[in-house]
Amino acid sequence: MSHLPVLTDLRRRVPLGRRVLFGDRRRGALTVTGVAVALLLVLVLDALRVGALERVTAYIRTSRADVVVSQEGVRTMHMSASSLPEDTADKAAAVPGVAWAVPVAFTSTAVDGPDGRLLTYLIGYDTVTGRGGPTRIEEGRAPGRGEALVDDAAAAALDLPVGSAATVQGVPLTVVGLVSGGTSITNTTVFVSAQQYADLVAPTVSYVLVAGDGAAHAAELAAAVAAALPGTTVQTREQFIASESAVVGDMSADLLTLMDLVGYLIALGVVALGLMTSTLDRLRDYGVLKALGAPTRRLAGTVTSQVLWITGLAVTVATVLAVILSALVPLLAPTVELSVTAGSVVSAAIGALAAGLVGALLPVWRLARVDAATAFRSSR
Template sequence: MNAVRTLTRPPTADAVPVGRRMLFAERRRATLTILGVACALLLVLVLRGIFAGAIEQVTNYIRTSPAEIFVSQAGVRTMHMSASALPTDSVAEVAAVPGVAWAEPIGFATGSVAGPDGRQLSYVIGYDTTTGRGGPSTLETGRQPGPGEAVLDRQAADQLGIKVDDLVTVLGTPLRIVGLSSGGTNIANTTVFVSAEQFQRMGHHEVSYILIGVEDDVSAGTVAGRVQDALPGATVQTREEFADSETRVVTDMSADLLRLMSTIGLLIALAVIALGLMTATLSQIRDYAVLKALGATTLRLAGTVAVQVVVTVALAAAAATVLALGLGVLLPLLSSSVPVSVTAPAVAQTAGGALLAGLIAALWPLRRIASIDAATAFRETR
């Protein structure tokens, strides 16, 4: 009796990894499918990575600043495409707030810097060179600027053909480059640093922003609230809030372009993924018909297909991530203005979208087999 029961039980009831075995039954086809999906995912990851890298560049000054709180003119929440002016006595008022370790004013203006190889839009920041808190986060070469001098970002210097000790014109004033910094150039502009005294000589006497350091025993949020109470007519933000505001305004400015790029990339990727996985299912449609003729349920067949899709997308996502990370290292070497930042959320979202599209496309061909009986399914494979 036991033998009879064993023989009459459908073979597909056994815990056999049918999906994985069918996927790699023809390794060449499986490899091509995985590579095709990986290329589609790579396109989306690179597009997202370029935008994320550009955002990181735009907010670099804020994120690398030693300040934990930033004060600006009322209604001004960013540095990008903004102008801010604060009363000069605001610095003393901020310094007197409990929990403030130091308060550093900086001047901020928009201009351009020109070199033998062209001209580039530039932010000009005037800061106290004795403390260096408002200056560049990294000074790669040279020294802090003095009267008639400036520090330029190395990337912009390379693009414009400018070297240390060259004369450049900034805000209509000739200045000698005495140092090269890093992290101050993005897809829109670069950054020039001058001393606070030189900034005033260039006709800018206002305090644009106040950078605030916080004492160790108090949180930045608490001190920010106190500063806001002391300066009700100003905008007070923590470093994270300031960087988020900067990110939003840059994203809004490039929203149309970003949406177009993302939509095109996503549509291409989903089309490739759907076509590849649907073709993989169609190429094995006779095998699925045989399984149904042997007793496999439609649910079991769908599960087999789903396993193949999950394995394919997982392997493709891993390959695409490795390639995207490699491009993130390679592209800045070829062009430092094109950074690629691959993040875990971007990988997860891209892989999730690919999985959903793949499941729909791969399961779609099974609808014909699901609607017929086992005997008919068997005959259709002959």
């Protein structure tokens, strides 16, 4: 007598993959938890990399400029030196479609406080208009001569509250305000007036930030500015950010890529091993199905269903935990930022699904190669 009609009727009524997985809820929960922890490692490592890039490019990302003008051949601020003629901003402002153009002075130096020293970007800007400076002053006011704005994370690390003295280029400057988002694991940002920058370093135009009046696309505006300023490099803000991210990524590629790769391989190994173990633990159930006449595709479908359930639940749990960590970590370590992206979640999910299918289907493939009676006996 064939058991196939019984199996077919059972298949229509009962979602076997989910039923087998959660028949033992404790075991199912442990499997999901193990996979989720592995995926959390991948998400956190990638969020650390993305967060570091976002911090390094925070100044230009949050700028209100549409176009950035720099010295010919210079495409970044990070690890770069740019010098432009003093009249560059005036020439850029005269281009049709330009709403405003402001010069910015920039150099890399260090800031000292009572509790230590940090590498810093020193930016001199027009404090009257505020253009070229921080997007927002969190506490205090814009700086004048002998004064500076310090990032709040650096202020906390160096013990530099408003009213204290920060030493920049060997000169003590009174901290009159705090900004945010400009401190990474490698450096911070200090803002001073253009006049104070000239006193500290030299009268300099490093970059010119240009904003359009909205009549033209950023790329069209950049082309018009480039035509008016031969011998300079003109980029849209997005192009400048991409150049910054690329140079920072190249500098840290060995460490971050190695961390990501090792973490990813470990996670995939854990996922494959975990789902293989889960399948082996339920091999008796699959032996019963085979003894009832289930074809190989039915066994594979049941296991695939389990992998989909486990991966889906684990990705959800890992993503929620990663988002929570991205909010908590900056509170404990202000210089560290975690940025969880949709691309990272999708990549982790695809990798986990592939590794899980390989690990889970191997035992079933071996079981499918023997006859039904042997499969039932070997699974007992």
